[in-house]
Amino acid sequence: MALTLEDVGRIAHLARIHISPEEAERTLAQLNGIFGLIEQMQAVDTTGVEPMAHPLGGAQRLREDAVTEPVDRDAHLRNAPAHEGGLFLVPRVIE
Amino acid sequence: MTALHLASVAELARLLAAREVSAVDLTRHFLDRIAAHGDLNAYLDVRPEASLAQAEAADRRRAQGESGPLLGIPLAHKDIFVTRDWASTAASRMLDGYMSPFDATVVERLGRAGMVCLGKLNCDEFAMGSSNENSAYGPVRNPWDRNAVPGGSSGGSAAAVAARLCPVATATDTGGSIRQPAALTGTGGIKPTYGRCSRWGIVAFASSLDQAGPIAKTVEDAAILLGAMAGYYPMDSTCLAPPTPDYAAQMRQGVKGLRVGVPKEYRVAGMSKEIDDLWQKGIAWLKAAGATIHDISLPHTKYALPAYYIVAPAEASSNLARYDGVRYGLRVPGRDVIDMYSETRAAGFGKEVRRRVLIGTYVLSAGYYDAYYLKAQKVRTLIKRDFDEAWNQVDVVLTPTTPSPAFAFGEKSGDPLAMYLEDIFTVTVNMAGLPGMSVPAGLSSEGTPLGLQFIGKPFDEGTLFRAGKVIEDAAGRLTPPDKWWQSGSKGR
Numbered sequence: 001m002a003l004t005l006e007d008v009g010r011i012a013h014l015a016r017i018h019i020s021p022e023e024a025e026r027t028l029a030q031l032n033g034i035f036g037l038i039e040q041m042q043a044v045d046t047t048g049v050e051p052m053a054h055p056l057g058g059a060q061r062l063r064e065d066a067v068t069e070p071v072d073r074d075a076h077l078r079n080a081p082a083h084e085g086g087l088f089l090v091p092r093v094i095e
Numbered sequence: 096m097t098a099l100h101l102a103s104v105a106e107l108a109r110l111l112a113a114r115e116v117s118a119v120d121l122t123r124h125f126l127d128r129i130a131a132h133g134d135l136n137a138y139l140d141v142r143p144e145a146s147l148a149q150a151e152a153a154d155r156r157r158a159q160g161e162s163g164p165l166l167g168i169p170l171a172h173k174d175i176f177v178t179r180d181w182a183s184t185a186a187s188r189m190l191d192g193y194m195s196p197f198d199a200t201v202v203e204r205l206g207r208a209g210m211v212c213l214g215k216l217n218c219d220e221f222a223m224g225s226s227n228e229n230s231a232y233g234p235v236r237n238p239w240d241r242n243a244v245p246g247g248s249s250g251g252s253a254a255a256v257a258a259r260l261c262p263v264a265t266a267t268d269t270g271g272s273i274r275q276p277a278a279l280t281g282t283g284g285i286k287p288t289y290g291r292c293s294r295w296g297i298v299a300f301a302s303s304l305d306q307a308g309p310i311a312k313t314v315e316d317a318a319i320l321l322g323a324m325a326g327y328y329p330m331d332s333t334c335l336a337p338p339t340p341d342y343a344a345q346m347r348q349g350v351k352g353l354r355v356g357v358p359k360e361y362r363v364a365g366m367s368k369e370i371d372d373l374w375q376k377g378i379a380w381l382k383a384a385g386a387t388i389h390d391i392s393l394p395h396t397k398y399a400l401p402a403y404y405i406v407a408p409a410e411a412s413s414n415l416a417r418y419d420g421v422r423y424g425l426r427v428p429g430r431d432v433i434d435m436y437s438e439t440r441a442a443g444f445g446k447e448v449r450r451r452v453l454i455g456t457y458v459l460s461a462g463y464y465d466a467y468y469l470k471a472q473k474v475r476t477l478i479k480r481d482f483d484e485a486w487n488q489v490d491v492v493l494t495p496t497t498p499s500p501a502f503a504f505g506e507k508s509g510d511p512l513a514m515y516l517e518d519i520f521t522v523t524v525n526m527a528g529l530p531g532m533s534v535p536a537g538l539s540s541e542g543t544p545l546g547l548q549f550i551g552k553p554f555d556e557g558t559l560f561r562a563g564k565v566i567e568d569a570a571g572r573l574t575p576p577d578k579w580w581q582s583g584s585k586g587r
Binding site for chain 1: 193194196288289290303329332333335395397398400401402404405412419420421422423424425426428429431432433434435436437438440441444449450452453454456457458460466467469470471472473474475476477479511512515526527528529553
C-alpha cells in the first residue's frame with residue numbers, strides 16, 4: 001500500500017492541520033517509509049485473538065456519583081486565548 | 096562529606112535527618128548549579144523563589160518534628176507533568192507559558208512527601224522522540240559528550256540527573272522514554288507496570304502506554320522514588336490499586352536462585368559487538384551473584400515496533416485533538432473557525448508531532464480502523480502472551496536497553512524511521528504493560544554510557560531492583576568524565 005498526495009491532503013484536513021504543497025510532498029515520502037514498517041505487522045495471524053483493552057485486564061471501575069471538586073471558572077479561563085463574560089470566544093460560526 | 100550534588104537521595108536524607116544540611120541549603124546548592132550549567136539546556140522553567148518557598152516549608156515541617164525519607168530533598172519534574180507554580184509546556188510551542196490550575200498526582204504526592212521542586216525539565220515535544228531534538232525549546236546536550244544527544248523523550252530528566260543538576264527526576268515512558276535516555280546518560284530509570292502510577296496531570300501522549308517513573312543516580316534512589324510516586328488515584332480510571340511495597344527493602348534481597356531469561360529474538364541482525372559483549376557481561380555478573388540463566392523465546396518481538404507505531408500515533412491523534420486554540424494554548428487567527436484550528440495546529444505542533452497526528456488520523460479513519468488499530472491491539476495480546484509463557488520458566492528477562500550508544504545531533508533527526516528503531520528493545524514492555532528498568536552497565540568504545548534492561552512480571556518491580564542492584568554493584572556508579580560538573584557552584 002502506498003499513500004498518494006491526495007491522501008495526505010485528506011488526512012491533513014481530517015486532522016485539522018494546514019499543510020503546504022511542498023510539505024505535503026515531503027510528508028508523503030516519510031509517511032510511506034513509516035508505513036513500510038507498520039505493514040510488517042500484517043504478517044501476524046490474529047484470527048480469534050482478543051484485542052487488548054488494558055494490559056492487566058479488569059473491568060472499568062465506577063466511582064461514586066458525588067460532587068468532588070468545584071469548577072473554578074476563572075482559573076480555567078486564565079489560559080484561554082480569548083474569553084468574555086465567562087465564555088470562550090471563537091470566530092463567528094453562524095452568520 | 097560528599098559534595099552535596101554527588102550524594103544519593105538516601106545519603107541526603109541522612110544529612111537532613113542529622114541536621115547537617117537544611118532543605119534551603121540543598122535547594123540553593125542545586126539552583127546555583129542549574130544557573131551555572133544552562134548550556135546543557137536541561138531546564139525549561141526555573142523559579143528560585145517558588146523552590147525556596149517549598150524548601151522553607153520542608154524545613155519548618157522538620158522543625159515541628161516531622162521526618163520522612165524525602166522530606167526536604169529537591170527534585171525536578173519532566174515538563175510533561177502539570178504543575179501549579181511552574182509553566183507546563185510539554186516542550187511545545189502550543190502550550191508556551193501555560194500555567195496549570197492544578198498539580199499532577201505524581202507532583203502532588205512527592206510534594207506531600209516534602210520534596211522540593213527545582214523546576215521543569217526539557218523533553219521531546221509531547222514526549223514524542225528519542226533524542227530530545229523535537230523540543231520546541233532546543234535540544235538538551237548529553238553531559239558525557241556535548242555533541243551527542245541525551246536520548247528521549249525524557250532527555251532533560253536524564254541529562255539533569257547525570258550532570259548532577261538535581262538529585263533525582265521524574266520522567267514518563269511510552270515506548271522507552273525513561274529507559275533509553277537513562278541508558279545514554281549513565282543513569283538508572285524504571286518504567287513501572289501500567290497502572291502503577293496515576294497518569295492524572297500527565298500531558299497525554301498515548302494513554303494505553305504512558306507511565307510515570309523516576310530517573311536516578313542509583314538503583315536505591317529509583318526504588319525510593321518509585322515508592323513515593325506509585326499509588327491509586329481515582330481520577331485515573333486505568334490506575335490500579337495494589338499496595339506499594341518497600342522497594343528499597345526488596346532491592347537488598349539479592350538474586351540467589353533468581354531465574355533470568357535471555358530472549359533470542361533480541362539478538363537482532365547487525366547488533367554491534369560491544370552491545371553483545373555488554374549483555375554477556377551482565378549475564379556473567381548475575382551468574383556470579385547466584386542467579387541462573389535460561390534461554391527463552393518471545394516470538395512476537397519483531398512485531399512490537401510496527402504495532403507500536405500504530406497504537407501510539409492513533410492515541411496521540413485522539414489526545415492532541417484538544418489543542419484547537421479555544422480553551423488554552425496558542426491561537427492563530429483564520430478566515431473561519433476551521434481555518435483557525437488548522438492554522439493553529441500547523442503553527443503550534445512541531446514536525447514530528449504533526450507527522451504522528453497524521454499517521455494516527457489515517458489509521459483511525461473510516462475503513463482503516465480494523466486493519467490497523469484493532470489489529471495492533473490483537474498483536475499486543477500476542478506479545479503479552481509470549482511473556483506470560485516466559486514467566487513459567489523465568490522470573491525476569493535481561494536485554495540491552497538500546498541498540499547503540501548516544502548518537503550525534505542531526506544523525507537521525509532527518510530520518511524518522513532510523514529514529515524509531517532506537518526504541519526496538521524498549522517498546523515491547525509498554526505494549527505488554529510490564530515493568531522495565533535500565534541500569535548503567537558500562538561504557539562504549541567512545542566512552543559514553545550503555546545500559547542493560549530488565550523486564551519483569553506485572554507489579555513485580557521489586558525483582559527489577561534486586562537484579563538491577565547486582566549490575567550496579569558490579570559496574571559501579573557511572574559519572575561523566577569532564578571536570579566541569581564536579582566543580583561547586585562557584586567553580587566555573
